[in-house]
Amino acid sequence: MDYSEMFSEDVGSFFRSPVREIFKKVDLNAIYSFAGGYPSAETFPLEEIRKTMSEVIDKYAGRAFQYGATQGVPELRQAVAERYGVPVERVQITSSSQQGIDVCTRVLINPGDVILTSNPSYLGAIQSFKSYRADIRGIAHDEDLEAFRQSYEAVIADVKAEGKIVKFLYMIPDFQNPSGESLTIEERQMLVALAQKHNFLIVEDSPYRELRYEGDHVPTMYSLDPDRVIHLGSFSKIFAPGFRLGWAIAHPEILDKIYVCKQSLDLCPPIFDQYVAAEFLSSGRLDENLKHSIELYKGKRDLLLSLLEEHMPEGVRWTHPEGGLFLFLTMPEDFDAVRFYDKSLDAGVAYVAGEFFHPDRAGKNTMRLNFSFMSPERIAEGVKLLSKLLKDEIL
Amino acid sequence: MDYSEMFSEDVGSFFRSPVREIFKKVDLNAIYSFAGGYPSAETFPLEEIRKTMSEVIDKYAGRAFQYGATQGVPELRQAVAERYGVPVERVQITSSSQQGIDVCTRVLINPGDVILTSNPSYLGAIQSFKSYRADIRGIAHDEDLEAFRQSYEAVIADVKAEGKIVKFLYMIPDFQNPSGESLTIEERQMLVALAQKHNFLIVEDSPYRELRYEGDHVPTMYSLDPDRVIHLGSFSKIFAPGFRLGWAIAHPEILDKIYVCKQSLDLCPPIFDQYVAAEFLSSGRLDENLKHSIELYKGKRDLLLSLLEEHMPEGVRWTHPEGGLFLFLTMPEDFDAVRFYDKSLDAGVAYVAGEFFHPDRAGKNTMRLNFSFMSPERIAEGVKLLSKLLKDEIL
Numbered sequence: 001m002d003y004s005e006m007f008s009e010d011v012g013s014f015f016r017s018p019v020r021e022i023f024k025k026v027d028l029n030a031i032y033s034f035a036g037g038y039p040s041a042e043t044f045p046l047e048e049i050r051k052t053m054s055e056v057i058d059k060y061a062g063r064a065f066q067y068g069a070t071q072g073v074p075e076l077r078q079a080v081a082e083r084y085g086v087p088v089e090r091v092q093i094t095s096s097s098q099q100g101i102d103v104c105t106r107v108l109i110n111p112g113d114v115i116l117t118s119n120p121s122y123l124g125a126i127q128s129f130k131s132y133r134a135d136i137r138g139i140a141h142d143e144d145l146e147a148f149r150q151s152y153e154a155v156i157a158d159v160k161a162e163g164k165i166v167k168f169l170y171m172i173p174d175f176q177n178p179s180g181e182s183l184t185i186e187e188r189q190m191l192v193a194l195a196q197k198h199n200f201l202i203v204e205d206s207p208y209r210e211l212r213y214e215g216d217h218v219p220t221m222y223s224l225d226p227d228r229v230i231h232l233g234s235f236s237k238i239f240a241p242g243f244r245l246g247w248a249i250a251h252p253e254i255l256d257k258i259y260v261c262k263q264s265l266d267l268c269p270p271i272f273d274q275y276v277a278a279e280f281l282s283s284g285r286l287d288e289n290l291k292h293s294i295e296l297y298k299g300k301r302d303l304l305l306s307l308l309e310e311h312m313p314e315g316v317r318w319t320h321p322e323g324g325l326f327l328f329l330t331m332p333e334d335f336d337a338v339r340f341y342d343k344s345l346d347a348g349v350a351y352v353a354g355e356f357f358h359p360d361r362a363g364k365n366t367m368r369l370n371f372s373f374m375s376p377e378r379i380a381e382g383v384k385l386l387s388k389l390l391k392d393e394i395l
Numbered sequence: 396m397d398y399s400e401m402f403s404e405d406v407g408s409f410f411r412s413p414v415r416e417i418f419k420k421v422d423l424n425a426i427y428s429f430a431g432g433y434p435s436a437e438t439f440p441l442e443e444i445r446k447t448m449s450e451v452i453d454k455y456a457g458r459a460f461q462y463g464a465t466q467g468v469p470e471l472r473q474a475v476a477e478r479y480g481v482p483v484e485r486v487q488i489t490s491s492s493q494q495g496i497d498v499c500t501r502v503l504i505n506p507g508d509v510i511l512t513s514n515p516s517y518l519g520a521i522q523s524f525k526s527y528r529a530d531i532r533g534i535a536h537d538e539d540l541e542a543f544r545q546s547y548e549a550v551i552a553d554v555k556a557e558g559k560i561v562k563f564l565y566m567i568p569d570f571q572n573p574s575g576e577s578l579t580i581e582e583r584q585m586l587v588a589l590a591q592k593h594n595f596l597i598v599e600d601s602p603y604r605e606l607r608y609e610g611d612h613v614p615t616m617y618s619l620d621p622d623r624v625i626h627l628g629s630f631s632k633i634f635a636p637g638f639r640l641g642w643a644i645a646h647p648e649i650l651d652k653i654y655v656c657k658q659s660l661d662l663c664p665p666i667f668d669q670y671v672a673a674e675f676l677s678s679g680r681l682d683e684n685l686k687h688s689i690e691l692y693k694g695k696r697d698l699l700l701s702l703l704e705e706h707m708p709e710g711v712r713w714t715h716p717e718g719g720l721f722l723f724l725t726m727p728e729d730f731d732a733v734r735f736y737d738k739s740l741d742a743g744v745a746y747v748a749g750e751f752f753h754p755d756r757a758g759k760n761t762m763r764l765n766f767s768f769m770s771p772e773r774i775a776e777g778v779k780l781l782s783k784l785l786k787d788e789i790l
Contacts (some may be wrong), residue, residue: 001622001623001646003646003648003649006503006562006596006649007502007503007652008501008502008503008504008505008508009505010501010502011502011652011656014652014655014656014659015655016655016658017658017659020465020658020662036462038461038462039461041456041457041458041460041461042457044457044460044461046452046456046457046460049452049460050448050449050452053445053448054445054449057441057444057445061436061441062436062437062439062441063436064637065436065439065441065444065635065636065637065638066433066434066436066439066635066636066637067431067433067631067636067637068637070415095490095639095661095665096661096662098659098660098661098662099660099661102659102660102661106403106405107402107403107405107406108401108402108403109403110403110404113403124658124659124662127658127659128659128660131656131659167401201401227396228396236462240460240461241460241461241462241666242459242460242461242462242463242665242666242667243460243665243666243667244490244661244662244663244664244665244666251396251398253398254398254401257402257406257409260409260410260411261406261409261526263411263412263415263519263522264409264412264493264497264519264522264523264526265493265494265497265523265660266490266491266493266494266497266639267415267491267493267519267639268639269639270490270637270638270639270665270668271636271637271638271639272637272638272668273665273667273668
């Protein structure tokens with residue numbers, strides 16, 4: 001059968017995640033993997049989870065396995081609302097924060113509408129944006145606030161000249177994926193002011209916000225304009241990704257569209273998992289566990305930074321993330337991280353080429369390194385091996 | 396803020412599930428609820444589930460809470476493939492079978508494309524189809540096979556005359572939601588032949604197939620043309636809906652589009668839940684439990700049928716389902732089940748008006764009754780009350 005004429009136009013814009021394709025081909029435990037954004041399995045408190053699950057069965061019995069409300073079970077919505085100091089009417093539980101990104105795009109974007117984002121930006125978001133045929137404009141960071149603002153203004157002026165509409169700005173203000181960098185309060189204020197001036201929304205994606213290893217928390221963009229910013233959160237990095245649970249916080253009028261959309265997407269988030277997350281959160285177990293995760297990841301980040309300092313060849317630079325799971329490496333101009341990848345994988349080291357995170361396919365000489373997944377020992381061996389490979393290539 | 400200009404065109408076609416809106420407003424346990432498609436909570440084997448969960452933690456440890464493959468965990472894909480006798484390459488695990496419907500629509504439908512379906516048909520599917528701005532044509536069942544075929548041919552001829560394309564036929568061949576009726580083998584063959592003749596696909600939705608209380612299994616439409624039919628299954632009715640797990644079985648070329656779409660939708664189905672379902676299936680516990688569910692539901696169906704016979708006024712007819720969770724009531728021509736609903740709910744009985752299941756808003760004098768959710772005692776009281784209300788209205 002010839003299926004080529006069968007598919008929708010959207011399918012023509014689908015593209016495969018290069019990260020997920022890597023995972024299909026190699027056993028992550030058999031190589032040194034700086035690829036992926038996997039939390040360390042050590043951070044999953046197995047016995048506490050087992051206990052909580054049993055408690056949920058005792059407490060909710062059949063209700064824990066029945067259908068539930070599309071907005072999420074009341075207990076989890078309430079727990080999220082209290083944790084982040086927002087009214088419960090503003091909380092929608094999502095079946096993963098990836099779904100939060102996807103459903104925002106679905107309810108906001110017509111083909112050709114413009115989404116502004118950082119350059120580089122999160123690959124899963126770019127995938128989702130492209131799948132709805134959005135026109136993605138990535139804007140590089142600039143240390144100079146006024147110059148940064150002007151690059152945004154220039155892109156917005158272009159978009160208007162083309163007769164197109166900026167629908168929203170997508171940002172990960174804390175410990176960005178892939179760069180590991182954060183936006184200052186002034187930068188957040190500047191972007192919110194831009195959104196107000198040009199009347200677009202902001203989707204603030206915050207999966208890493210609570211994984212801070214140094215410095216002070218910076219206010220969320222949501223707190224700067226709660227009616228204009230949709231704030232997305234995730235249990236994947238503060239609890240466990242296997243539950244596929246996240247949340248969206250937004251004005252009830254926006255949330256209502258997301259709610260109706262979710263009815264036909266999947267009816268409701270997984271019920272048992274929601275009760276487990278709610279119990280874990282409200283019992284204080286989540287915060288207790290998060291403390292250990294932060295300690296563990298801080299140690300891994302410090303280790304990676306010192307190893308890079310010690311082993312990387314001249315001409316390689318990297319970011320210094322204050323939190324999160326990633327840092328970003330920049331090699332000399334003529335380096336090609338996509339081409340280098342096969343060599344690296346053959347030698348046993350995986351990373352993700354930075355190009356994939358750039359909507360404009362720039363960043364050929366960059367790569368993302370994850371420091372949460374591997375043990376300190378394997379991080380050390382992996383960095384030594386990668387440094388040696390890079391030395392051979394660059395020098 | 397004025398959000399009215401912010402939303403995508405799709406949003407204009409979203410509509411709320413009247414069933415889910417009912418659930419938001421009333422406590423299902425406080426009324427006689429023939430609404431919804433909830434399994435009975437008695438069928439959730441709490442102690443077996445608790446044991447299985449603990450086993451999964453022992454067996455898979457951290458892996459049970461980590462990210463996983465977009466196609467589903469290999470253990471569950473394998474168990475589904477074996478159960479239904481299909482190659483594992485043809486199995487995609489979905490985060491609920493509602494997601495299966497939605498993702499099929501997403502990868503196949505452009506706005507204006509035609510979907511053929513039964514009239515009435517499943518509300519959640521109609522919601523999803525409308526949300527992608529599909530043109531839905533519902534075709535009523537006809538006992539006469541040739542007349543049934545001709546109604547399809549007539550609609551297809553209309554569609555072609557309008558310059559539109561039939562992309563797929565959506566069918567629930569076994570114990571349909573809402574009517575409870577099944578297609579004969581001849582009807583299935585006729586529909587598959589039509590799809591071959593006019594070159595469209597078939598989405599076969601089979602959540603109730605294993606809940607048969609009498610008669611012999613009829614072959615799936617998938618088995619009649621495995622390259623043209625996408626078969627959707629669900630754990631919601633044979634295990635528990637709270638896990639939000641289902642599967643799609645299809646030609647690898649179709650599955651590949653669904654797979655890439657799912658990457659940006661939600662990355663992967665819930666991992667822990669998948670391992671629990673896989674263990675439950677491969678240990679034989681699922682089949683053991685299913686036997687009890689079938690026995691329980693058969694009793695409830697028989698009870699409902701005999702109660703209707705005994706209490707319903709003249710002029711009310713109903714279907715005789717050989718399985719599933721529903722039967723369908725037809726009142727005299729001038730009865731309006733939507734208008735009657737408020738009166739019924741005030742008196743303490745909930746149902747779903749048949750009109751909502753008709754893409755063309757026909758069926759004003761019909762209603763769907765569920766017999767899985769309530770206890771036999773409450774079914775009996777509920778039927779007596781509903782019959783009395785109907786008598787007052789009709790006579």
